[in-house]
Amino acid sequence: xxxxxxDHVGRGSGEAGKMLAALGRSTWRxxxxxxxxxxxxxxxGSLLSGQVFDRLVSTExxxxxxxxxxxxxxxxxxxxxxxTVIAVVRDRDPYDPxxxxxxxxxxxxLLAVPGVVEVEDLYHAAGGRIGADNRSTLVRVExxxxxxxxxxxxxxxxxxxxxRDIDAPEVLVGGEKLAERAFAEQAIEDxxxxxxxxxxxxxxxxxxxxxxxxxxxxxxxxxLAAVAATLLGxxxxxxxxxxxxxxxxxxTLLGVGLTVDYALLVVARFREERxxxxxxATALARTTATAGRAVLVSGxxxxxxxxGLYVFAEPLLAAMALGGALAVVLATAAGLTLVPALLxxxxxxxxxxxxxxxxxxxxxxxxGPVRRVVPARHRSRSGPAPGLLGRLARYAQRRPxxxxxxxxxGLLLLACPFLVGANLGNSDARALPVSMEARRVHDVLLxxxxxxxxxxxxxxxxxxPASTEVRDLMNQLNSLPQVIRMQxxxxxxxxxSVIDLTPRGVTGGPESRxxxxxxxALDQPLPxxxxxxxxxxVDYQESxxxxxxxxxxxxxxxxxxxxxxLTGSLVVPVKALVMATLTLLATLGVVVVVFQWGVGAGLLxxxxxxxxxxxxxxxxxxxxxxxxxDYEVFLLARIxxxxxxxxxxxxxxxxxxxxxxxxxxxxxxxxxxxxxAAVCITIVFLGFLLGELTPVKEIGFGMAVAVLLDVTVxxxxxxxxxxxxxxxxxxxxxxxLRRWHERWTGPAEPAEVVPTPVPAGR
Numbered sequence: 001x002x003x004x005x006x007d008h009v010g011r012g013s014g015e016a017g018k019m020l021a022a023l024g025r026s027t028w029r030x031x032x033x034x035x036x037x038x039x040x041x042x043x044x045g046s047l048l049s050g051q052v053f054d055r056l057v058s059t060e061x062x063x064x065x066x067x068x069x070x071x072x073x074x075x076x077x078x079x080x081x082x083x084t085v086i087a088v089v090r091d092r093d094p095y096d097p098x099x100x101x102x103x104x105x106x107x108x109x110l111l112a113v114p115g116v117v118e119v120e121d122l123y124h125a126a127g128g129r130i131g132a133d134n135r136s137t138l139v140r141v142e143x144x145x146x147x148x149x150x151x152x153x154x155x156x157x158x159x160x161x162x163x164r165d166i167d168a169p170e171v172l173v174g175g176e177k178l179a180e181r182a183f184a185e186q187a188i189e190d191x192x193x194x195x196x197x198x199x200x201x202x203x204x205x206x207x208x209x210x211x212x213x214x215x216x217x218x219x220x221x222x223x224l225a226a227v228a229a230t231l232l233g234x235x236x237x238x239x240x241x242x243x244x245x246x247x248x249x250x251x252t253l254l255g256v257g258l259t260v261d262y263a264l265l266v267v268a269r270f271r272e273e274r275x276x277x278x279x280x281a282t283a284l285a286r287t288t289a290t291a292g293r294a295v296l297v298s299g300x301x302x303x304x305x306x307x308g309l310y311v312f313a314e315p316l317l318a319a320m321a322l323g324g325a326l327a328v329v330l331a332t333a334a335g336l337t338l339v340p341a342l343l344x345x346x347x348x349x350x351x352x353x354x355x356x357x358x359x360x361x362x363x364x365x366x367x368g369p370v371r372r373v374v375p376a377r378h379r380s381r382s383g384p385a386p387g388l389l390g391r392l393a394r395y396a397q398r399r400p401x402x403x404x405x406x407x408x409x410g411l412l413l414l415a416c417p418f419l420v421g422a423n424l425g426n427s428d429a430r431a432l433p434v435s436m437e438a439r440r441v442h443d444v445l446l447x448x449x450x451x452x453x454x455x456x457x458x459x460x461x462x463x464x465p466a467s468t469e470v471r472d473l474m475n476q477l478n479s480l481p482q483v484i485r486m487q488x489x490x491x492x493x494x495x496x497s498v499i500d501l502t503p504r505g506v507t508g509g510p511e512s513r514x515x516x517x518x519x520x521a522l523d524q525p526l527p528x529x530x531x532x533x534x535x536x537x538v539d540y541q542e543s544x545x546x547x548x549x550x551x552x553x554x555x556x557x558x559x560x561x562x563x564x565x566l567t568g569s570l571v572v573p574v575k576a577l578v579m580a581t582l583t584l585l586a587t588l589g590v591v592v593v594v595f596q597w598g599v600g601a602g603l604l605x606x607x608x609x610x611x612x613x614x615x616x617x618x619x620x621x622x623x624x625x626x627x628x629x630d631y632e633v634f635l636l637a638r639i640x641x642x643x644x645x646x647x648x649x650x651x652x653x654x655x656x657x658x659x660x661x662x663x664x665x666x667x668x669x670x671x672x673x674x675x676x677a678a679v680c681i682t683i684v685f686l687g688f689l690l691g692e693l694t695p696v697k698e699i700g701f702g703m704a705v706a707v708l709l710d711v712t713v714x715x716x717x718x719x720x721x722x723x724x725x726x727x728x729x730x731x732x733x734x735x736x737l738r739r740w741h742e743r744w745t746g747p748a749e750p751a752e753v754v755p756t757p758v759p760a761g762r
Contacts, residue, residue, distance in 0.1 A: 017289040020296070020336075024288030027340040028281045034341035038225045038334070045228030052235045052248075053188055057149075058180045059244030059316045061426065061615070066539040067520075071531025074460045078492050082117055082145035083152065083177045085159045088444050090136040091169040094122055102167035103139065109162050110141055115155035118142040131448035138449065139163060153181065174441025179429040182438040183693065190691025191249050194700070198256065198687030199224075202680055206260075209676045210267060214349040218342045219263035219680070226327070226334040227255040233326045244316055247323035249696055253688065253703070254623070255327040257681040258302065261630055262295045262335030264680065267350065268673045270343050274352045284340055284347075292336055294637035297566045299332030301633065302626035304558035308551040309622045312544055317618060324622070389671035392716030393664050400724040407718045408582065411709070415585035417592040418617075425508040425611030426537050433692040434607055453484070455507040456500035457515050458532040465497040469526050476522055477501060482515035506610065508537045540614055551621075559629060566633060567640040568738060569731045575722055576636075579714050580628040587624055587706040588617055595698050604689055606697055613695040616702065623699070624706040627681070631674050631710055635719070639666030643731060659730055663723045667715070678711040 027034055062069050092099050100123055107119045120140040122128030129138050141159050143152060160173045199220065207216035230251050237243050269291035273283035303325055310321035343350065396403045429442035446452060459477065463470050465488065477499065478486045485502040492498050501519070505511035512534030519530050556577060563573035591612060593599045598608035642662035685707070688700030723730050 017293065020292040021285040021289035023292065023336065024285040024340055025281065027288070027337055028284050028344045031341040031344035034337050035345065038229070038338045038341075041229040041232060042225045043228075045230070045232035048235045049228070049231045052231050052238065052243075055235070055238035055243065056184065056188075056248065057242050057244060058184060059242055059246075059319050061314060061316050061540055062536060063314060063543070066536075066543065067529055068531045068535035068539045071458060071460050071529035071535065074496075074529060075458060075498055075531065076145075078460075078494070078496055078498060079489065080145055082143045082147070083156075083175065084143070085141040085156055085163070085173065085175045085178065086441060086445070087139040087141075087163040087166065088131075088136055088172040088174075088441055088448075089139060089166055089168045089170075090131075090172065090444075092135060094130050094135070094137045098167055102165075106162055106166050107139075109165075110159060113155065113158050113162070115144050115147055115151065116141060116159065117144050129449055131444075132451070133448055136444070136448060139166070152177065156181075172437055172441045172444060174429070174438040179432065179438040179442065182432055182436055186432065186436070186691070186693050187246055187249060187696065190688065190693055190696050191252050193690055194249075194684075194687035195227075195252055195256070197690060198684045201683050201687075202256075202260065205680060205683060209264075209679075211351045212349055214346050215267065215351065218267060218339060218346065218350075219260045221342065222263045222334045222338050223256045223259040225338055226259040226330045227252060229330045229334075230255050230323070230327045233330070234323060237322060237326070241322070242315070242319060243323065244319045246316070246695075247319050249688070249699075250320045250619075251323045251327045253684065253699070254302075254324050254626075255331055257627070257684045258299070258328060258331035258630070259334050260680045260684070261634075261677040262298070262331060263339045264677050265294060265634055265673050266291045266335060266339045267343065268676075270340075270347075271350060271352050274347070274350070280344070280347045284344060287343075288336065288340055290637070290641070292340075293566070294633050295332060295335040297562050297637070298630045298633040299328055299335070301559050301562050301629040303328045303332075304555055304562070305622045305626035305629070307558070308554045308625075309618070311551040311554055312547050312618060314540065314543060316615065320619070321622075328626075389675065389711075389716045390664075390668045392712070393667045393720040396717045396719075396721040397660055397664060397724045400721040403717050403721040404725060407713050407721070410713070411582040411586040415582075415589040417590075417597070418585060418588035421596075422588070422592050422617075423510070423596055423611040424537070424541065424614040424617065425609075426533060426540070427613045427695050428507075428533075430609045431613070431694045436692075454503050454505055454509065454512050455533045456487075456502050457512065457519065457530060457534055459497075459499040459501060459519060460529040460531065461497040461499065462495070462527045463497065464495045465492065469524070470497055473522075473524050473526055473528075474499065476524065477519065480515060480518050482511045482518065503534065507533050508611070509534075513538050513541075537614060544618060555625060563629075563633075563636065564733070564737070567636055567731070568733055569640075570733045570737070571726060571730055572636060572640075575719075575726075575730075576629065576632045579718055579722075580625050580632070582718075583628050583706055583710050583714055584621060584624045586709055587620060587702050590705045591616065591620070591698055591702045594701065595694070604697060604701065605692075606694055609694075613698055616695065616698045619699055620702045620706070623703055624710075627703070627707065628710050628714075631677070631715055634674055634677070635666060635670050635715060638670040639663050639723075640731075642666045642669075659727055660724050663720050667720060674711055674715060678707050682707050 060069075089099070089103070103121050103123060107121060107124060110116050110119045118141075120128070120138075120142075122130065122137045131137065141163070143155055143159075147155065156175075156178060160178075163173050164171055202223075203216060203220055206219055207213050210216045210218075231248075234243055234247065234251065266287060270283060270287040273286040273290075274280060277283050277286070306321050306325035306328055309317055309324065312318075429439050432439035434440070434443075461470055461473060474486065474488070477483065480501075482503050483501050484504055487500045487502070489498040489500065501515060503512040503515045516530055516532075516535045516538045519528075559577065560570075560573040563576055564570060567573075594601055594604070595606060595608060596610060596612050601608050639662055642665050643659060645662075682704050685700045685703040688696050689704075691697065691700075
């Protein structure tokens with residue numbers, strides 16, 4: 001390694017840069033062991049991934065202490081009932097003798113199956129039901145309560161096979177547990193489908209972007225290793241805690257997207273440094289000292305977002321937070337170790353200048369407008385880059401106030417459907433494809449046997465049903481305007497009552513939720529609990545709302561500190577958080593328009609059900625915030641570097657102009673990386689639209705919209721406009737903090753003269 005290169009790495013880098021540069025030199029020296037270690041994780045994760053899927057469980061949305069959960073447990077104590085399997089026997093006269101004999105024969109066989117407690121049908125139980133079409137009937141099979149999951153599934157499979165032997169043109173078999181199993185299996189299939197297609201398209205795109213098959217393989221190899229290592233970590237988590245099926249989708253989404261983002265940043269910076277120095281080891285050290293810091297800060301910011309998700313404390317979200325945090329940590333580790341090690345091995349195959357390739361010549365045509373954006377004296381330092389972000393930034397800097405107000409107003413307008421008209425509901429069988437049997441059973445039951453009525457709100461009263469207080473309470477309940485029907489359950493043991501209230505509207509709709517709140521607000525002396533699907537939704541919303549300030553506080557504090565360490569400013573973190581919030585709200589508004597209102601839903605293969613899954617806003621809050629910080633860090637790392645190079649001593653004239661120039665040059669230099677990363681991660685997200693589960697599609701679509709908004713109107717227009725308006729105030733910080741930051745990151749760097757690029761093979 002040349003002495004000059006080492007000196008340059010250390011100068012102006014501060015303690016953080018020196019440590020990361022040392023990491024780069026160590027990675028160069030130990031590149032084979034580093035790659036071998038990650039290869040071992042890749043192999044182990046691939047071998048154990050099947051066992052990970054076998055250990056996944058259905059995770060509850062709510063904590064056990066939620067009122068609706070306590071009501072559910074109390075009902076189970078009073079009226080114990082095991083899981084049920086339901087068969088809808090269709091397209092035959094219910095009293096056809098052949099059908100009656102067939103149902104009787106199957107009923108006898110079902111009762112002989114170990115684990116089956118009771119079989120109810122039209123002919124052998126009181127209250128048998130005939131569908132509204134007069135050509136369908138139900139067979140209900142109750143299983144023993146408390147069966148282990150594996151045994152219960154075996155019994156369900158045996159029961160399903162027997163029910164299909166009923167002599168009828170069509171027999172649909174479903175039930176709550178069967179729907180949960182179908183959801184879990186579909187989630188795994190969707191993850192595999194999205195992964196495989198996304199990886200195939202990504203490989204082509206990365207080869208085009210990086211100009212060489214081996215160079216294009218580096219981000220993809222890193223992503224594969226990071227995801228495999230994360231699956232290995234999930235295997236370890238399943239031995240100590242429950243991990244939900246949906247966690248795999250989160251891990252895939254974050255692991256692939258972040259690792260590709262980080263790899264692109266590191267590869268792009270290495271190519272730039274490789275063009276400036278002849279020694280590849282020095283170029284790698286300089287890369288980890290600069291791009292490595294952006295990767296580290298970005299990874300910590302996204303990890304903070306995962307911590308914010310964990311603050312919500314609901315079992316489903318907590319499981320996703322653990323898996324997501326694991327994915328972020330390993331993606332960051334891959335970006336700081338595996339990608340540099342692969343560059344050390346393959347640096348001769350990584351072009352130092354894309355202008356010597358046909359891809360580079362095509363991109364240089366797109367970059368032509370940059371010559372009009374960047375003055376000639378800066379052009380050699382900025383290098384060729386796509387002109388989109390440069391043109392947008394230049395336009396925004398010429399008209400900062402109108403651009404800032406117009407973009408902000410536009411994002412708020414997009415957010416209006418979510419802010420004023422969002423209907424959040426719990427996904428049930430409606431989240432499954434309409435062609436899936438469990439979904440068809442749900443739809444037929446609701447239409448032909450439940451008359452389209454909402455699921456009841458369940459009230460559990462700890463008092464003698466014959467008492468005056470209970471009668472007065474039932475009179476109050478029956479008089480509530482949201483109630484269509486009140487029906488006390490018979491044969492409740494002890495001094496307790498269970499009352500079903502059928503609300504207006506649909507299950508979990510506004511009327512159902514209003515009824516839950518109205519019952520809980522009644523002025524009466526009896527102890528009662530309110531449960532049912534609508535109550536679960538109310539409890540979830542109230543739990544999230546009560547914990548949201550803590551989650552936001554975690555994100556604000558951690559992200560503020562990280563962005564201050566990166567930029568030395570207290571103003572920049574506030575600006576970044578505000579812009580991330582605008583991106584999130586606009587994204588949620590678009591999701592409501594498509595998935596709740598149904599505008600364009602047919603193009604995505606989605607059948608709207610009048611609501612958005614209640615977990616979607618929370619997950620998008622975390623993911624959008626994390627990835628918004630990802631791109632913010634990419635840009636700010638370069639902008640702050642340019643500012644430190646140009647600003648000079650305090651009080652120097654023209655510091656506002658220097659700030660504007662730093663913003664423009666930083667965006668132009670980092671624009672190709674941000675654009676490439678956005679393209680790649682959007683491919684990953686769009687891969688999840690190819691699946692069948694509506695909640696997965698909501699997340700994939702929402703993230704694709706968020707990335708599109710973030711890297712165009714927010715990073716291309718709003719960021720340069722706001723930073724132009726703030727001028728020198730962008731970089732304000734109290735004196736003691738500023739001096740600490742300079743000690744940590746080093747003093748301002750002198751201007752560099754970038755040498756002529758060396759040939760790609762050196």
